[in-house]
Amino acid sequence: MSRKRKKKKNKIILFAVEIFVLAVLLVGLFVYSKLNKVDSTGEIGKEDVNIELDSETAEVLEGYTNIALFGLDNRDTGRYDGGNSDCIMIASINNDTKKVKLISVYRDTFLNVKEETYNKINSAYSYGGPKGAIAALNRNLNLDIVNYVAVDFGALVEAIDLLDGIELTLTDQEVQIMNDNYIDEINQVTGKSSGRLSGGGTYRVDGVQALAYCRIRYTAGDDFKRTERQRLVLTKMIEKAKGSSIATVGSMINSMIDEISTSYTSKGLLELASSVMDYELEDTHGWPFELCTGNYGSKGSLVVPTDLETNVKELHEYLFDEKNNVSSTVSGISDYIVNYTGCTTDVATRLDNPLTGDDNTSTTDTGYTLPEESDQE
Numbered sequence: 001m002s003r004k005r006k007k008k009k010n011k012i013i014l015f016a017v018e019i020f021v022l023a024v025l026l027v028g029l030f031v032y033s034k035l036n037k038v039d040s041t042g043e044i045g046k047e048d049v050n051i052e053l054d055s056e057t058a059e060v061l062e063g064y065t066n067i068a069l070f071g072l073d074n075r076d077t078g079r080y081d082g083g084n085s086d087c088i089m090i091a092s093i094n095n096d097t098k099k100v101k102l103i104s105v106y107r108d109t110f111l112n113v114k115e116e117t118y119n120k121i122n123s124a125y126s127y128g129g130p131k132g133a134i135a136a137l138n139r140n141l142n143l144d145i146v147n148y149v150a151v152d153f154g155a156l157v158e159a160i161d162l163l164d165g166i167e168l169t170l171t172d173q174e175v176q177i178m179n180d181n182y183i184d185e186i187n188q189v190t191g192k193s194s195g196r197l198s199g200g201g202t203y204r205v206d207g208v209q210a211l212a213y214c215r216i217r218y219t220a221g222d223d224f225k226r227t228e229r230q231r232l233v234l235t236k237m238i239e240k241a242k243g244s245s246i247a248t249v250g251s252m253i254n255s256m257i258d259e260i261s262t263s264y265t266s267k268g269l270l271e272l273a274s275s276v277m278d279y280e281l282e283d284t285h286g287w288p289f290e291l292c293t294g295n296y297g298s299k300g301s302l303v304v305p306t307d308l309e310t311n312v313k314e315l316h317e318y319l320f321d322e323k324n325n326v327s328s329t330v331s332g333i334s335d336y337i338v339n340y341t342g343c344t345t346d347v348a349t350r351l352d353n354p355l356t357g358d359d360n361t362s363t364t365d366t367g368y369t370l371p372e373e374s375d376q377e
Contacts (some may be wrong), residue, residue: 040261040262040263040264040265041130041261041262041263042263042265043146043263043265043268044130044131044134044146044147044148044263045146046144046146048131048135049131049134049135049138049145049146050135050136050138050139050329051138051143051144051146052138052139052142052327052329053142053144053327054325054327056324056325057142057316057322057324057325058144060316060320060322060324061143061144061320063094063095063096063320064092064093064094064095064319064320065092065093065095065147066090066091066092066093066143066144066145067090067091067092067093067145067147067148067149068088068089068090068130068133068134068137068145068147068148068149069087069088069089069090069091069148069149069150069151070085070087070088070089070125070130070133070148070149070150070151071085071086071087071088071150071151071152071153072084072085072086072125072150072151072152081129081130082125082126082129083125083126084107084122084123084125084126085107085122085124085125085126085133085150086107086122087104087107087230088104088105088107088121088122088133088137089102089103089104089105090102090103090105090137090141090143090145092319092320093279097280098278098279098280099279099280099281099282100279100280100281100282101282101283101284101285101318101319102231102234102281102283102284102285103284103285103286103287103315103318103319104227104230104231104284104285104286104287105121105137105141105287106121106223106224106227106286106287106288106291106303107120107121107122107223108120108121108122108223108300108301108302108303109121109287109288109291109302109303109304109305110296110299110302110303110304110305110337110340110341111124111136111140111305111308111333111337112136112139112140112333112336113127113132113136114127114128114132114135114136118336118337118340119299120299120300120302121136121137121140124136124137130148130150130261130263133148134146134148139329139330139333140308140312140330140333141312141315141330142312142316142324142326142327142330146263147262147263147264147268148262148263149260149261149262149264150260150261150262151259151260151261152259152260153211154190154259155259155260156207156210156211156214157186157190157192157207157208157210157211158207158259159207159237159241160205160206160207160210160237161206161207162248162251163237163240163241163244163248164204164240165204165205165206165207165210166204166205166210166233166236166237166240167202167203167204167205167236168202168203168205168210168213168232168233168236169201169202169203170197170200170201170202170203170213171200172199172200173200173219174200174213174216174219175197175198175199175200177216177218177219178196178197178209178212178213178216179196179197181212182211182212182215182216183195183196183208183209183212186208186211186212187208190207190208192206192207192208194206194207194208194209197209210233213229213233214226214229214230214233216229221361224286224350224352224361227286228286231284234281234284235281235284238281283354285318285352285354286352287311287315288303288305288306288308288311289311289314289315289318289351289352289353289354289355290305290306290310290311290314290345290348290350290351290352290353290358291303291304291305291306291311291343291348291349291350292304292306292341292343292347292348292349292350293349293350294341294343296340296341302341304337304341304343305334305337305343306343306344306345306347306348307334307337307338307343307344307345308330308333308334308337309326309330309331309334310345312326312330312334313326314353314355317355318354318355
């Protein structure tokens with residue numbers, strides 16, 4: 001294998017967390033806990049992950065279980081304690097209604113990743129492992145997360161294959177990019193032999209094809225559109241998995257044991273699984289809701305919340321149906337980001353707000369530039 005090819009292989013982006021982990025939580029946790037093979041890193045103490053809530057906000061959040069979901073670019077090392085988290089999501093479960101909302105945190109979002117360090121949020125995992133990444137989410141988003149699941153991309157391929165595929169409607173452009181840039185590479189990495197697709201249309205895609213679809217970035221909408229594709233595949237997987245037999249779900253979970261690391265113990269998974277079949281995926285969305293993008297020197301291309309304090313308040317209203325206060329830490333981080341980037345609420349260039357209905361993505365997410373092969377991710 002050439003050095004260029006090997007480098008590209010090593011750089012493959014592992015998106016399975018956004019597609020598979022919630023399906024595991026919704027359908028397979030009981031089976032998973034029974035297997036007693038979970039790679040658990042143990043419970044995480046609140047004092048380790050920067051939880052800073054006022055009494056009113058803490059009371060509201062007691063009614064929810066918030067879980068951090070990470071996808072890591074570390075397949076070759078097999079380690080889950082470092083590396084950038086190229087996929088970052090938060091699953092928020094209403095403990096009373098069992099309804100679930102899923103937030104994708106754009107990986108290039110400019111936030112406080114540790115102490116006085118500001119960078120893309122995907123670097124927080126590299127700085128401090130799962131505890132450091134959870135602490136960064138709590139610190140910047142005013143949350144109370146103490147549990148996480150990290151997953152390797154191979155889990156997605158196996159899960160969808162065991163579900164006998166999912167149905168997707170694809171455009172000609174999406175099929176071309178899948179065929180030209182991803183399917184062959186994923187086949188090589190996973191040892192599969194999935195075929196190319198013949199053009200736009202509706203297909204029952206297998207695991208390799210679904211992962212190729214999730215990896216598409218360089219179309220209109222760029223990374224924002226990619227997260228939409230991932231959430232669509234997630235929804236399709238949940239629908240298919242909830243209609244599958246216990247034997248199928250058991251096989252699916254068993255085949256992916258080695259691809260998952262979590263803070264949950266078997267006991268914790270069993271407790272969470274007690275109402276598993278009652279869970280309902282209510283909605284999914286990307287965050288920040290209002291933002292700017294731009295290139296900021298050594299920081300590179302950033303997604304900048306405009307501003308952070310406003311976006312955090314809106315996030316809480318979206319997830320918890322409450323207008324919670326933000327911590328003084330969030331306010332301070334928000335001020336720093338404004339001063340560093342110059343991006344305020346008045347200069348937001350992209351709006352996709354589920355609360356207000358403000359949405360200019362039909363005009364902002366129209367560019368399409370396919371970079372050179374060496375720039376593909």
